[in-house]
Amino acid sequence: MRGTDWHAARSAAHAAGASVRAILPPAERVGLADAAWRVLDTGLCALHPLPHYASSAMDGWVVAGGGPWILVPARAAGAGLAPGEAAEIVTGGALPAGTTAVLRREHGRPAPAPTGGDGRPGGTLLFAEHDPRPGLDIRPAATESAEGDLLLAAGTRMTPAALAVAALAGHDRLAVAPDVGVALVLTGDEVVTSGLPGPGFVRDGFGPVLPHCVRGLGGTVLSATRIGDDRGATLDAIDGTAARRAAIVVTTGGTGGSSADHLRPAAAALGAEILVDGVAMRPGHPALLGRMPDGRILLCLPGNPLAALVAVATLLEPVLRGAAGRPPSAPRRAASAAAFAPLPGRHRVVPAAWADGAGCALVPAEHIGSAMMRGLADADALLVVPPEGLEAGAPAAYLPLPW
Numbered sequence: 001m002r003g004t005d006w007h008a009a010r011s012a013a014h015a016a017g018a019s020v021r022a023i024l025p026p027a028e029r030v031g032l033a034d035a036a037w038r039v040l041d042t043g044l045c046a047l048h049p050l051p052h053y054a055s056s057a058m059d060g061w062v063v064a065g066g067g068p069w070i071l072v073p074a075r076a077a078g079a080g081l082a083p084g085e086a087a088e089i090v091t092g093g094a095l096p097a098g099t100t101a102v103l104r105r106e107h108g109r110p111a112p113a114p115t116g117g118d119g120r121p122g123g124t125l126l127f128a129e130h131d132p133r134p135g136l137d138i139r140p141a142a143t144e145s146a147e148g149d150l151l152l153a154a155g156t157r158m159t160p161a162a163l164a165v166a167a168l169a170g171h172d173r174l175a176v177a178p179d180v181g182v183a184l185v186l187t188g189d190e191v192v193t194s195g196l197p198g199p200g201f202v203r204d205g206f207g208p209v210l211p212h213c214v215r216g217l218g219g220t221v222l223s224a225t226r227i228g229d230d231r232g233a234t235l236d237a238i239d240g241t242a243a244r245r246a247a248i249v250v251t252t253g254g255t256g257g258s259s260a261d262h263l264r265p266a267a268a269a270l271g272a273e274i275l276v277d278g279v280a281m282r283p284g285h286p287a288l289l290g291r292m293p294d295g296r297i298l299l300c301l302p303g304n305p306l307a308a309l310v311a312v313a314t315l316l317e318p319v320l321r322g323a324a325g326r327p328p329s330a331p332r333r334a335a336s337a338a339a340f341a342p343l344p345g346r347h348r349v350v351p352a353a354w355a356d357g358a359g360c361a362l363v364p365a366e367h368i369g370s371a372m373m374r375g376l377a378d379a380d381a382l383l384v385v386p387p388e389g390l391e392a393g394a395p396a397a398y399l400p401l402p403w
């Protein structure tokens with residue numbers, strides 16, 4: 001089996017994800033804190049200018065004109081400064097009218113003014129070695145955004161920084177796309193979930209991992225079901241009550257053609273439209289993507305752990321982006337530190353780490369057999385090697401890790 005071209009498979013996966021929007025609930029409005037990691041349904045505009053008032057960028061004094069200045073109490077300065085006057089200010093403090101610059105605390109020296117002719121104290125004068133140039137250390141209003149500017153486009157993932165933008169722009173509730181529910185179905189008679197497995201048994205490498213991948217890619221795991229290598233159990237798990245609550249069903253293992261592998265026959269028996277029947281890539285080529293008659297997407301990951309996670313980065317990432325109403329992810333490129341010979345007709349997806357000190361070159365990791373995970377644990381990204389191979393130092397595409 002060679003399967004669908006790697007790029008075509010990713011495009012098909014994005015289109016499949018976009019199609020599940022038809023069966024998702026409508027967008028909802030949630031409080032700011034609950035919007036973390038969700039996807040904006042509509043663009044977010046500034047409810048006021050950013051910053052919304054002119055302020056001091058430093059602790060020190062606001063001054064009007066050239067020095068030395070007569071220090072006036074901050075409260076009096078609220079009414080405005082006259083030329084020759086100064087008042088204390090803290091970073092972020094609103095500028096009194098008439099302010100021409102801010103003098104930093106470390107650049108000014110207050111000193112008692114000479115006593116008046118009548119013997120009464122003359123207040124305090126503020127001296128500076130150099131008069132601050134007009135506008136120095138002033139943060140004018142609206143320099144980051146005018147009121148009404150679009151700050152975050154529809155489809156933006158609400159990262160911590162995006163949440164801060166929304167808060168600073170005055171928002172309390174945000175319109176977010178519906179959660180994309182994912183049902184996990186983990187197969188394999190030989191899979192054990194604790195302790196040291198005997199020969200012929202393996203520790204589960206998916207249960208502790210996939211929920212984080214799904215979350216990292218923008219979905220929400222609604223259920224995780226473990227089944228043995230059994231046709232009836234496979235049909236029930238894909239089409240049962242728990243899986244029907246989700247828009248996307250992700251299975252692990254059982255994608256092959258042996259008598260213990262049930263995913264392909266189950267997908268056919270359930271009437272799934274097969275969108276990607278294997279991907280022309282290594283590892284992970286047995287991955288299967290289909291659409292169930294009710295519109296749910298079925299993604300079957302191969303059982304070998306690295307193969308499965310390569311399929312997650314290759315197929316689940318575009319499925320979940322499409323389902324969230326986001327465009328396909330922009331291609332990322334870096335230099336490949338290693339050379340790769342051609343492998344006609346197949347892409348290779350290789351765990352790789354950023355080269356020490358070399359900025360943007362990716363070095364393939366060790367221990368990257370399709371049943372191994374050490375290489376991925378050491379990796380920063382997945383280098384995508386095209387069928388024609390790569391020369392050392394040549395630019396190559398890479399995928400971010402799904403977490």
Ligand SMILES: Nc1nc2c(c(=O)[nH]1)N[C@H]1C(S)=C(S)[C@@H](COP(=O)(O)OP(=O)(O)OC[C@H]3O[C@@H](n4cnc5c(N)ncnc54)[C@H](O)[C@@H]3O)O[C@H]1N2
Pocket residue numbers: 001186187188190191202203204205206207252253254255256257261283284285286301302303304305307370371
């Ligand atoms: N005759 C052929 N055999 C195989 C082919 C092929 O083309 N012809 N392809 C190989 C490739 S590539 C892969 S990948 C696997 C795909 O296997 P399945 O998706 O059917 O998965 P299983 O057979 O169920 O398991 C494969 C392997 O993975 C281990 N596994 C399964 N689940 C887990 C888990 N939760 N945690 C850790 N490891 C797991 C399982 O024990 C097997 O060792 O087929 C090749 N064979």
Ligand code: MOO
Pocket residue numbers: 281282283284285286302304307308370371
């Ligand atoms: O490609 Mo399998 O998917 O090598 O382990």
